[in-house]
Amino acid sequence: MYQYDAIDHQLVAERVAQFRDQTERFLNKELSEQEFLPLRLQNGLYVQRYAPMLRVAIPYGMLSSNQLRTLADISRRYDRGYGHFSTRQNLQFNWPKLEDVPDILAELAEVEMHAIQTSGNCIRNTTTDQYSGVIADEIVDPRPYCELIRQWSTFHPEYAFLPRKFKIAVNANENADRAATQVHDIGLHIKKNAAGEIGFKVIVGGGLGRTPMVGVTISDFIPRADLLTYLEAIVRVYNQHGRRDNKYKARIKILVKALGIDEFRLRVEEEWKHIKNNESTVPAAEFDRLQSFFTEPEYQTLTDNPSNLTEKLADSTGFSRWFERNTFPHKKAGYRIVTLTLKKAGQAPGDATAEQMEKAADLADKYSFNELRVSHEQNLVLADVQQDQLVDLWNDCKEAGFATPTLGLLTDMICCPGGDFCALANAKSIPIAEQIQAEFDNLDYLYDIGELDLNISGCMNACGHHHVGNIGILGVDKKGEEFYQVSIGGASGHDASIGKILGPSFAQEEISRVIRKLVDVYVSQRTAEEHFIDTYRRIGITQFKEAVYAKAN
Template sequence: MYRYDTYDQTLVDERVAQFRDQMDRYLAGRLGEEEFRPLRLQNGLYIQKHAPMLRIAIPYGMLSSQQLRALGSITRRYDRGYGHFSTRQNLQLNWPALEDVPDILGELAKVQMHAIQTSGNCIRNTTSDQFAGIAEDEIEDPRPWCELIRQWSTLHPEFAYLPRKFKIAVTGADEDRAAIQVHDIGLRLWRDAQGELKVRVLAGGGLGRTPMIGDVVRDDLPWQHLLTYLEACVRVYNQFGRRDNKFKARIKILVKALGTEEYRRRVDAEWAHLKDGPQTLTQAAVDAARAHFPDPERRAVPEQAIADFERLRADNRAFSRFVTNNVTSHKVPGYKAVTLSLKRREHAPGDVTADQMDAVADLADRYSFGEVRVTHEQNLVLSDVPVDQIEALWQELETLGMANPTVGTLNDIICCPGGDYCGLANAVSIPIAQALQERFEDLDFLYDLGPLDLNISGCMNACGHHHVGHIGILGVDKKGEEYYQISLGGNATDDASLGKILGPSFYREDVPEVIDKVLKVYVEQRHDDERFLDTYRRIGLKPFKERVYA
C-alpha cells in the first residue's frame, strides 16, 4: 500500500501545526464561529447533534494493521472506545472533545493518516473496489490511479472552495463494485482491442435530494490524460456550478441543466488548454504509483489443501454458510478474500470497537500480510487469506462477533448514523436497522431471499445510499414526527437504477411489517433463480404497493 514520502509527511505535519494554532485561537476567543468553520471543515471536523464529529480519511479504503491499531488507540483515548466506518470508506469519531482534535490529528500523522478534505466543498476521498488488486474479473488495478488522483486533488489551490462537495469513484473490473454511476465523477478503466488502457468518464451522478445516474462524457480517454481531463471537468463545474442555492450546487444539477453534450463541449474547450501540459501522465509516473501496490510474497498453497478446504465446506454447514456469503474468489489459486461483518444488532452498522480494531489488526498480520480493506457497504476485508487458514480465521471471527454469514443478504444493511448522532437527520436510522435485523434473523429465510440490498438514510442527504438499495428506507419529518418512506428497485452496480417511492410514509414501528409484506410479494411472484431486483423489474411497483396499502 502507499507509504508517505518526505513531502507527504511534511505536508501532513505542517497541517497539524496549522490547525493546532487555529484551534488555540478559537478556544481563546480570537477566532469567531464563522471564521473557524471553514478551517475546521478543511480538517474533517463537524459540529454534530451531541458532540463534534471527526472524519478520518482512509484513501480508497486501504489500512495497514499499524494504522488500524492507531485508530483503536485513538478511540480509547479520545472518544468512547469505538468508531464508525462510513459508506465513503472513512472512519468517523462521534464523541471527540473539541480541544483534543489537534492531538488526534497529531497521532494520525505518526501513522501516515489525516483528516484533510474529508469535509467541506472540495474533492473528497476517492473510493474504489474493496477487492482491487485481487479480483478475478479485474482488468486494471485501480489503486495506483486512485493514488494519482489523491495526489492531484489534495490541497489543490483551485478547488478548495467548490460550489459543493465533490466525490470520485474508480473501478477497474468487469463488475462495478464502486458505484461509479452515482458519483460526481465515475471512472471505469478498460482496455481496447489492442490492449491499450482507456478510461470511461461519467459525470453528474449522485444521490441526495435530487438523485441522478451519471452520464458518459468521455468513453475512450487515453490514460495519459486522466488528470488533465479531470481538471477540465472540475474547472467547468467550479466556474458554472450554482453557488446561490446549496440544494442545486452539485455537478449533477449543472450537467442536467446544460445537457450532457454542452457540458462535454465546455470540458473539451477547457481541456484544450490543459491537454499535453505538465500534468499529463507518463509511464514513469504510473509505474512509480504501481510500485506502491506490489503483490505480496504469497506462498504456494498445495492442491491437497484446496481439496481439504472444499471437503470441510461440504461437511460443516456453519462453515459453508460463512464461506458462501463472506468469502470471495481471488486471482491467485489457493487464496480468498474474507469479508468481516460489522452488522450486529448490538452495534450500529459499520461500528467497530477499539478492542475489535486491535484484534482485526492482529488477524491481518497473521492471515493477510498486514492489510485491511474498508468497504462502502461498511464492512472490513482481509484480502489475501490462504484457504488452509480460512477455518482458523473463521473461528477467531466467531469469537469477535464478525463472522455473521450474512454479507450480501437483507441483514447486511447499509445505514447512516441518523438522528442518534447527526444534526441534519430527520429521523433515526440505527433503531430501524436493528428492528429489521431482529425481525429477519433466520438464516434459512435470508438465504432463500438471495442477494438483497437494504439501505437506510436518516435524511435526504442519503448518506445511507437509500436511493440505490433494492429496498431503500428514508427517514422524513412530518410536523416534528418521524416517518419512513420506502422505495423499491434501486441498484448501484453496472445496471444502476434509482428506487421508486412505494407510496405514503409509515410510522417507525410499522416499518418491519411493511418490509415483510414487500418480501412476501417477492417470494410469491419470483421465477426460479430470480433476485429481488429481477422480480421487481419484471412485475413493477404495483403488486408491492397493492399488498402494502391493502
C-alpha cells in the same frame, strides 16, 4: 499500499500545526464560528447533534494493521471506544472533544493518516472496489490511479472551495461495480482500447441526496496520460458555472442536467484544449512509480481446495454458510478474499469497537499480510487469506463477532448514524436497522430470500445511499414526528437505478412489517434465479404497493 515520502510527511505535519493554531485561536475567541467553519471542515471536523465528529480519510479503503490499531487506540482515549466505518471507506469518530482534535490529528500523522478534505466543498476521498488487486477479472489494479487522483486533488487551490462537495470513484471490473461509480460526481471505468492501451470511460453528473441522478457518459475513452487534465477540465467547468446561490442546486449533476450532456461535453472539450498538454499530463514513469507501491505480497505456491477446507465444508453447515457468503474467489490459487462483517445483530451497522478493531488488526497480521480494506458496504476485508487457514480464521471471527454469514443479504444493510448523532438527520437510522435485524433473524429464510440490498438514511443527504438500495428507507420529519419513506428498485452496480417511492411514509414501529410484505411479494412472484431487483424490474411497483398499503380485513 502507498507509503509517505518526505514531502507527504511535511505537508501533513504542517497541516496539523496550522489546525492546532486555528483551534486554539477559536477556543480563545479570536476566531468567530463563521471564520472557523471552513478551517475545521477542511480538516474533517463537523459539529454534530451532541458532539463534534471527526472523519478520518482511508484512501481507497486501504488500511495497515498498525493504522487500524492507532484508530482503535484513539477511539479508546479520545472517544467512547468505537468508530464508524462509512460508505466512502472512511472512519468517523462521533464523540471527540474539540480541544483534543489537534492531538488526534498529530497521532494520525505518525502512522501516515489524516482527515484532510474529508468534508467541505472540495474533492473528497477517492473510492474503489474493496477487492482491487486480488480479483482475477479486473483489467488492472485501480489503486495506483486512485492514488494519482488523491495526490493531484489534495491541497489543490482550485478545488478547495468548489460550489459543493465532489466525489470520484474508480472501477476496473467489467463484471461488477462495487464502487457505485454511476452515482458519483465523476465515475471512472478503466478499460483497454483495441490497441491494448489503458484508458478511462468517464461518467459525470451522478449523485444522491435531494436530487438523485445516475451519471451519464461524457467520454468513452480518455488515454491514461490525459486523465488528470481531463478531470481538471471537468472540475474547472463545474467551478466556473456551478451554482453558488443555492446549496441544494450546487452539485455538478444539476449543472449537467441544466446544460444537457452535449453542451456540458462541448464546454469541457473547449477547456481541455487549453490544458491538455500541460504539466498535469502524466508520464509513464509516474504510473510506474505509483504502481511500485502496490506490488503483490509474497504469495506461496498453493493449490485450491485443501483437504481441511473440503472436510469442514462437508461437516459444518455454519462454516459452509460463512464460506459461501463471506468469502470470495482470489486471483491466486490457494487463496481466498474474506469479509469481516460489521453487521452482527445488536450492533449498529458499520460500527466497530476498539477491541474489534484491534482484533481485526491481529487477524490481518496473522492471515493477510498486515493489511485490510474497508468496503462500500461498511465491512472490513482481509484480501489474501490462505485457504488452508480459513477454518482457523472462521473460529477467530466468531469470537470477535465478525462471522455473521449474511454478506449481500437483507440484514447486511448500509446504514448512516442517523438522528442518534447527526444534526442534519430527520430521524434515527440505527433503531430501524435493529428492528429489521430482529425481524429477519432466521438464517434459512435469509438464504431463501437471497441477495438484496437494503439501505437506510436518516435524511435527504443520503449518507446511507437509500436511493440505490433495492429497498431504501429514508427518515423524514412529519410535524415533528419521525417517519420513514420507503422506496424500491434502486441499484448501484453497472445497472444503476434510482428507487421509486412506494407512497406515504410509515411510523417507526411499522417498518419491519413493511419490509416483510415487500419480501413476501417478491417470494411469491419471483422466478428461478431471480433476485429481488430482477423481480421488481419485471413486474413493476404496483403489486408491492398494493401489498404494503392493503387494509387488514
